[in-house]
Every structure is written in structure tokens, then in C-alpha cells.
Amino acid sequence: MGxxxxxxxxxxxxxxxxxxLNEVDSLVLCQMVYMNFGxxxxxxxxxxxxxxxxxxxxxxxxxxxxxxxxxxxxxxxxFEAAADSRRFxxxxxxxxxxxxxxxxxxxxxxxxxxxxxxxxYIAYRGTDATIIGWKEDLNLAFxxxxxSQHLSVAYMDKVSSWIAGSFYAGGHSKGGNLAMYTAMxxxxxxxxxxxxxxxxxxPGFPEAFFSSEKVEKVxxxxxxxxxxxxxxxxLLNHQKDPLIVAxxxxxxxxxxxxxxxxxxxxxxxxxxxxxxxxxxDRSLHKWIDHMDERQREHLIGELFSVLEATGAETISxxxxxxxxxxxxxxxxxxxxxxxxxxxxxxxxAGIFGSWLELLPLPELxxxxxxx
Numbered sequence: 626m627g628x629x630x631x632x633x634x635x636x637x638x639x640x641x642x643x644x645x646l647n648e649v650d651s652l653v654l655c656q657m658v659y660m661n662f663g664x665x666x667x668x669x670x671x672x673x674x675x676x677x678x679x680x681x682x683x684x685x686x687x688x689x690x691x692x693x694x695x696x697x698x699x700x701x702x703x704f705e706a707a708a709d710s711r712r713f714x715x716x717x718x719x720x721x722x723x724x725x726x727x728x729x730x731x732x733x734x735x736x737x738x739x740x741x742x743x744x745x746y747i748a749y750r751g752t753d754a755t756i757i758g759w760k761e762d763l764n765l766a767f768x769x770x771x772x773s774q775h776l777s778v779a780y781m782d783k784v785s786s787w788i789a790g791s792f793y794a795g796g797h798s799k800g801g802n803l804a805m806y807t808a809m810x811x812x813x814x815x816x817x818x819x820x821x822x823x824x825x826x827x828p829g830f831p832e833a834f835f836s837s838e839k840v841e842k843v844x845x846x847x848x849x850x851x852x853x854x855x856x857x858x859x860l861l862n863h864q865k866d867p868l869i870v871a872x873x874x875x876x877x878x879x880x881x882x883x884x885x886x887x888x889x890x891x892x893x894x895x896x897x898x899x900x901x902x903x904x905x906d907r908s909l910h911k912w913i914d915h916m917d918e919r920q921r922e923h924l925i926g927e928l929f930s931v932l933e934a935t936g937a938e939t940i941s942x943x944x945x946x947x948x949x950x951x952x953x954x955x956x957x958x959x960x961x962x963x964x965x966x967x968x969x970x971x972x973x974a975g976i977f978g979s980w981l982e983l984l985p986l987p988e989l990x991x992x993x994x995x996x
Contacts, residue, residue, distance in 0.1 A: 628873070629653050630702050632887045637710025641740040646793060647890045648848060648868070651746070651823040653703070653713065655797040656882050658736050658748040660690045660700060666721035666736060669783060675717040675739065682708035699883045715741055720784050724776060731772040732761070735780050735803075737788070744820070745788045749777055749807075751798030751827070754881070754939050756932050758798075762828050762857050763925050765802055777803040778810050791818045797882050798857060801827020805847065809840045816843055824849045824865075826858035826880055835864045852879035853895040854902040856976055860909065869895045876901065876979035877940055905975025912968045927965045928972055931957045944980045951984060 627635070632649050665681045667674040681687055682705070690704065691697045707713035717739040724733040734750035752758030765771060785792065796804045801824035808822045816839065824847060834840070849865045851858035852872040857880050870892040872879040879885075886893040898906070913921055934957035935950040937943040943950045954973065958966055974981070 626886060626888050626893065628883050628885060628887055629656060630699065630706055630883070632890070633703065633706040633710055633713060636890060637706065637712045637714075640711050641742040641744070644890070645742065646740065646744065646746070648823065648850060648892060649887055649890055650712075651793070651795050651848075652797065652825055652850070652882055652885070653707070654738055654746050654748050655751075655795050655800060655823065655825055656700070656703060657707065658734065658750045658796070658800065659753075660704065661692050661723075662690070662718065662721045662736060663723055664689055666718045669720050669722060669780075675719050677715055677717050678704070678708045679714045682714075703883075712741075720780075720787075722780060731776070733773040733776040733780075733803075735777065737784050739788075743790070745790070745792035747781055747784060747792060747794045747804075749794075749796035749800035749803040751796055751800035754941070756929065756938060756940065756943075759857070759940065760925065760929050762799055762802075763860065763928075764922075765799055765828055773799070774803060774806045774810075777807045781807045781811055781815065785815055785818060791820045793820050793823065795821075795823030795825065796827065797825040798827055798880065801825050801849075801858075802829075803827075806830070808843045808846070809834075809837075813839070813842075819843065819846055822847045824858075824863075825882065826851050826855055828857055829859075829861035829863040832862050835862065840864075850892065852885055853897075854879045854899045854979065856880065856902070856905055856909075859898075859902070859906045861913075868892065869898065871895050877976050878944070899979075901975070901978040904978065905972075908971045908975040912972070924965070924968060927961055928969050931961075931969055931973065944977075948984060948986075951981075951986075 629649060629652055633653060664686055665684060666676055691700055718736055720737040722735050724731060736748050738746040738748065740746065752761045794804045794808055804822050805824050805827060808819055822843065844865055847865050849863060849867040851867045851869055853869050854876050856877050871886040872884045873886060874881060874884040912924065931954050932943065935943050935946055935953045937946060937950065958970060961969060
């Protein structure tokens with residue numbers, strides 16, 4: 626039993642020629658797309674110039690692969706294990722894009738992997754571990770199609786015209802949403818070429834999104850995976866039952882893919898969401914399902930004003946702050962209008978319930994948040 630790093634170390638001698646891509650391989654590829662491949666992997670304009678994981682490992686600038694990224698140690702270990710393995714070390718990469726537009730808050734990144742068995746995997750990057758990243762996940766689920774979603778369709782359109790045969794698509798977090806959106810919005814001929822779509826704890830879509838015939842055609846190809854205390858992966862609608870997996874973390878920190886538990890070539894499965902995750906899901910749907918886009922945007926803004934009041938940059942830092950973080954959140958909560966205050970308080974209880982239960986608070990104070 627371990628995580629995706631352990632999987633690569635223990636199963637890396639088995640090539641894709643011997644065993645085809647599985648759900649854990651998919652998460653490995655979706656995690657690696659978070660790395661900064663700009664110095665190493667050719668872009669869309671540099672077709673056919675492939676580079677392998679091992680090539681990058683021996684590159685003098687390889688340390689820049691993890692510039693400005695959270696979870697550096699885990700990603701370093703994952704990359705080194707991949708480079709040292711047959712399964713991933715010879716894997717080729719191409720068509721790397723990384724678009725950042727400050728004006729319209731667009732962040733989009735994707736890469737194409739060519740496996741040893743000549744199959745292709747298009748991976749979309751998710752959001753980072755910051756509070757701003759979490760806000761982007763929520764806005765992605767509750768807003769009209771964003772620039773990043775349109776870019777994801779254009780990327781698959783272009784890349785698929787250059788690769789031979791069928792392909793996989795996937796992503797983690799926002800990347801899972803982009804993979805789903807693209808597979809359901811691309812043209813019929815392209816849909817036929819898609820082998821599978823992997824949505825790893827990505828936010829869903831408004832109910833109306835699933836009304837088209839194109840969506841119905843691709844749903845059987847979708848594998849949706851969420852941790853047992855999923856929050857982001859339960860947002861809005863998916864129309865696809867998830868594979869629920871065990872995690873070594875609690876609460877919202879389970880969104881980190883390095884915490885998902887692996888045994889052999891599979892995840893360790895759980896029968897259902899945790900009690901807290903189910904409560905969080907009910908709270909989110911109770912308020913948000915009946916709101917229009919403007920009301921949802923307002924609620925998201927209020928929720929994040931409370932989280933940002935802690936001065937933390939990540940969810941982990943909020944929890945590490947303990948009672949100090951909670952006090953800052955309560956002060957900001959008390960500034961909200963009564964209706965917003967009730968809604969945000971309930972959302973915080975759902976998202977941070979596991980953390981709140983562990984804080985050394987009098988029972989009376991805990992009841993303010995916990996049912």
C-alpha cells in the first residue's frame with residue numbers, strides 16, 4: 626500500500642507494451658503536467674520534436690522543472706522515480722502549452738504524452754494548491770464557459786490532427802473538468818477517437834450542460850475518481866458515478882493526489898463518501914443549486930473573503946494556523962450580511978468539518994459550526 630510515487634517505484638519495470646494504461650498511470654500523467662516543462666518540451670509550433678522523461682532528467686536545467694510550484698518534494702520524487710523506470714522513463718512528450726493571461730485571469734496548460742505502445746494521452750493541468758486556485762475551481766464550475774475551457778477544445782482539435790490513432794484525455798482538479806468539457810464539446814469524428822476520459826476530482830457542470838446527444842455519447846468512456854472526503858469533485862453535476870478512493874489525509878486536503886492510496890495497479894476503493902463529505906455536499910447543493918450566476922459569484926466571493934482573512938495562501942496553512950485561523954475567519958464572518966453569514970458558515974462546516982472537530986474548542990463554540 627502506498628501512493629503514486631510508490632506505484633512508479635514498484636511497477637516501473639513493467640512497460641506499457643506488457644500492461645496497458647490503468648487508472649493509476651493516468652493519475653501519474655495528470656500529476657506530472659503540473660511541472661514546468663516550458664524549458665524542455667516542444668510547443669505546438671515545434672511538431673515532431675519529442676523528448677523523454679529521461680532526457681529531461683539528464684538536462685542541466687532540470688531543477689527548473691519545479692520552479693514556483695507547491696509540493697516540490699513530492700513532485701521531485703515522482704519525477705525521479707519516473708525517470709528511473711522503464712514504464713515512464715522512455716515516455717515521450719510533445720505539444721506543451723502554458724497560457725497565462727492576467728487580464729481575464731486565464732490559466733491554461735496541457736501536454737501530450739506518447740506511450741511506449743504508441744498510444745497517446747492528452748493531459749490538462751489543474752489549479753495549484755493555493756486558496757486562489759481553489760477559487761478558480763469553484764468559478765469554473767459555476768460560471769459560463771471560461772477561456773481555459775475554449776482553449777482546451779482548441780488544443781485537442783489541433784493535437785489530434787497530428788497524432789495517429791486514438792487517444793486518452795484526462796486531468797486532476799480543474800484539469801479533470803477541462804478533459805470532460807473538451808470530450809463533450811469536440812466534434813463527432815474526434816469523439817470517436819477518444820479511448821477514455823479520466824476525471825480526477827474535477828468540478829462538474831450545470832445540469833443543462835448534459836442535455837446534448839454528444840454528451841451522452843462520451844459518458845460511457847468516462848472514469849471519474851474522487852477521494853472519500855471530496856469537496857471539489859462533488860461540485861455541481863457529473864452524470865457519472867465515481868470510483869471513491871481512500872486517502873491518507875482528512876477533509877479537503879484529500880484533493881491532493883499524492884494522498885490517494887494505491888495497492889498494485891489500482892486505487893484502494895471505499896464504498897461511500899465520509900459523513901463530513903456527504904454533509905458538505907448537501908450544504909453546497911442546498912444553497913448553490915437554486916442560485917443564478919450572479920448570486921453564486923457573490924457567495925463564492927463571501928466564502929473566500931473569510932478564508933483570505935486568515936492571511937494564509939493555502940488550505941494547509943489555514944489548518945496549520947489552528948485557533949488563530951479560526952478567530953480570523955469568525956471576525957470576517959461577523960462582517961457579512963445575515964443571510965450570507967448563515968450560508969458561508971454552513972459551507973465552512975462542510976469543507977472544514979474534520980479540522981474543526983480536532984480543534985481544542987468548548988463544545989458550545991463548536992456547535993456554531995458543526996451540526
